[in-house]
Amino acid sequence: SIYCMPSFQQRVLRESPCSLQNLRKEKSRNAARSRRGKENFEFFELAKMLPLPGAITSQLDKASVIRLTISYLHMRTFASQGDPPWSPLLEGDNNCNKVRRSSHSLATDMFEQHLGAHLLQSLDGFVFVVSQEGRFLYISETVSIYLGLSQVELTGSSVFDYIHPADHVEMAERLGIKPHLRAEAGCHIAPDSASSTASTSSLAGTPEPGPSSPHSAADDPPERGFFIRMKSTLTKRGLHVKSSGYKVIHVTGRIRCRPALVPGSTRSVYRPMGLVALAHTLPPSTLNEVRMESNMFVFRVNMDLQVTYCENR
Numbered sequence: 001s002i003y004c005m006p007s008f009q010q011r012v013l014r015e016s017p018c019s020l021q022n023l024r025k026e027k028s029r030n031a032a033r034s035r036r037g038k039e040n041f042e043f044f045e046l047a048k049m050l051p052l053p054g055a056i057t058s059q060l061d062k063a064s065v066i067r068l069t070i071s072y073l074h075m076r077t078f079a080s081q082g083d084p085p086w087s088p089l090l091e092g093d094n095n096c097n098k099v100r101r102s103s104h105s106l107a108t109d110m111f112e113q114h115l116g117a118h119l120l121q122s123l124d125g126f127v128f129v130v131s132q133e134g135r136f137l138y139i140s141e142t143v144s145i146y147l148g149l150s151q152v153e154l155t156g157s158s159v160f161d162y163i164h165p166a167d168h169v170e171m172a173e174r175l176g177i178k179p180h181l182r183a184e185a186g187c188h189i190a191p192d193s194a195s196s197t198a199s200t201s202s203l204a205g206t207p208e209p210g211p212s213s214p215h216s217a218a219d220d221p222p223e224r225g226f227f228i229r230m231k232s233t234l235t236k237r238g239l240h241v242k243s244s245g246y247k248v249i250h251v252t253g254r255i256r257c258r259p260a261l262v263p264g265s266t267r268s269v270y271r272p273m274g275l276v277a278l279a280h281t282l283p284p285s286t287l288n289e290v291r292m293e294s295n296m297f298v299f300r301v302n303m304d305l306q307v308t309y310c311e312n313r
Contacts, residue, residue: 047065056152082258083258126278130275132176135156137156146232148283252280
């Protein structure tokens with residue numbers, strides 16, 4: 001019976017397998033396009049919920065959105081479960097707003113809404129929060145002024161990726177990371193020869209911090225004060241450069257802990273959650289640029305404030 005069909009119908013039957021295959025491909029492409037569209041929309045909505053300006057969130061890729069979202073969720077846990085809790089200061093707390101309206105004037109309330117930004121601008125440094133695993137949960141946008149690095153780049157990243165390899169052990173000790181967990185956190189123990197080579201080749205005259213005393217997270221008080229070298233893309237004149245150098249940073253802060261009950265006992269212990277710190281950048285050695293007057297003299301002290309050199313005059 002097929003030979004009785006018109007030539008047009010015969011041609012359709014011959015081409016039908018190819019047409020069906022093309023239809024399946026087109027349907028698959030449309031489904032994939034629809035999935036990508038829905039996925040992009042979800043990432044767009046997720047980025048809008050981040051506490052960042054819209055000009056920044058609109059430029060984020062998917063990996064950055066996930067990294068910043070996870071860091072923000074960890075930061076909320078860090079704020080609410082630590083001692084003392086920061087929950088009343090979180091955005092959207094009705095009780096806190098009621099107290100403020102009843103105890104402060106409207107002008108004071110308007111100022112307190114931007115108090116955090118005012119404090120960050122007045123500080124001679126930047127603020128950061130590092131988790132117990134060694135990741136930046138928060139770092140103020142003023143880090144770009146002192147190191148040339150962006151807040152978006154650092155948030156959620158490992159702190160060990162931005163400090164000198166010779167200072168990894170120092171940072172791990174201050175955070176209370178146990179030795180068998182340091183490699184997992186990104187801490188690398190460099191040999192003495194490698195660290196000295198890296199120090200002489202990459203620091204380019206940056207002074208090395210003095211050795212610090214051993215630290216035990218269980219015995220020492222929560223206050224911390226130490227020196228590390230962090231990556232910097234700024235030159236002496238403040239211009240950005242592609243190759244990263246290092247700057248000496250003075251870190252002062254305290255370990256934030258959360259109360260936890262001991263199993264089988266009513267006694268509670270405090271477990272460290274991370275470090276809340278303020279970082280100051282130390283200026284480079286520029287004594288040769290200081291004009292020496294007749295009533296001035298030069299002396300040098302070590303990190304313990306012991307005089308190691310003093311001019312005869």
